[in-house]
Amino acid sequence: DTGVSQDPRHKITKRGQNVTFRCDPISEHNRLYWYRQTLGQGPEFLTYFQNEAQLEKSRLLSDRFSAERPKGSFSTLEIQRTEQGDSAMYLCASSLFNYPQETQYFGPGTRLLVL
Amino acid sequence: SQQGEEDPQALSIQEGENATMNCSYKTSINNLQWYRQNSGRGLVHLILIRSNEREKHSGRLRVTLDTSKKSSSLLITASRAADTASYFCATDALGEGGGAQKLVFGQGTRLTINP
Numbered sequence: 067d068t069g070v071s072q073d074p075r076h077k078i079t080k081r082g083q084n085v086t087f088r089c090d091p092i093s094e095h096n097r098l099y100w101y102r103q104t105l106g107q108g109p110e111f112l113t114y115f116q117n118e119a120q121l122e123k124s125r126l127l128s129d130r131f132s133a134e135r136p137k138g139s140f141s142t143l144e145i146q147r148t149e150q151g152d153s154a155m156y157l158c159a160s161s162l163f164n165y166p167q168e169t170q171y172f173g174p175g176t177r178l179l180v181l
Numbered sequence: 182s183q184q185g186e187e188d189p190q191a192l193s194i195q196e197g198e199n200a201t202m203n204c205s206y207k208t209s210i211n212n213l214q215w216y217r218q219n220s221g222r223g224l225v226h227l228i229l230i231r232s233n234e235r236e237k238h239s240g241r242l243r244v245t246l247d248t249s250k251k252s253s254s255l256l257i258t259a260s261r262a263a264d265t266a267s268y269f270c271a272t273d274a275l276g277e278g279g280g281a282q283k284l285v286f287g288q289g290t291r292l293t294i295n296p
Contacts, residue, residue, distance in 0.1 A: 070223075072223075099283065099284075101284075106288070107288055107289075108269050108271075108286030108287050108288050108289050109224070109269075109284070109286050110286070111283040111284065111285070114283060122283070155221075157223060157224065159224075159284075163282070168212070168273065168282045169214070169226055169229055170214075170226070170284060171226060172216075172223040172224040172225070172226075173223050174222055174223040175222070175223045177221070
């Protein structure tokens with residue numbers, strides 16, 4: 067399978083714990099995006115990388131959230147001191163940017179439940 | 182906040198009928214994309230239409246774009262039970278500094294195809 071993969075697929079944690087998610091993009095893709103999706107809503111942009119550089123962060127991304135993409139390959143999204151409001155599906159997408167056309171390919175997501 | 186609004190929010194039709202979903206957006210765009218999401222899963226890219234295109238076809242899918250009205254429609258012809266899913270339109274939005282083309286999603290249309 068050469069698509070975007072995410073791990074874990076499901077995570078249940080207690081409020082106050084830290085969690086980390088991993089995303090492996092399609093191998094030749096230079097851009098990697100994180101989105102968050104709550105029930106009944108469309109995905110909302112969180113942050114994005116071009117190669118290893120994090121170039122934009124949404125205001126939705128509080129200081130409890132941090133993302134990295136070392137060596138411009140896989141990415142991790144960490145949430146510290148989780149809150150119940152963090153419960154959502156976290157989606158990763160990757161793309162090979164070719165302005166002005168860019169198709170983002172999404173992974174299956176990590177569903178987080180904070181108790 | 183989300184830019185797009187899909188209409189209707191939910192649609193239920195009989196297998197074999199055509200399904201039409203509409204999307205409106207607020208700001209100028211480079212491209213508009215449609216994605217499908219099966220329950221609890223990641224998003225699957227369906228079709229991308231550029232701002233200088235008015236109509237595009239892919240198999241049983243037909244997408245139109247009216248930039249003067251800031252609206253798009255997705256038509257699925259000869260629907261099948263397997264088409265049951267949520268459908269999202271996504272517009273690109275230049276990031277800060279004109280870099281990223283992050284996607285801005287609507288709330289989606291939940292389509293149910295009854296056998």
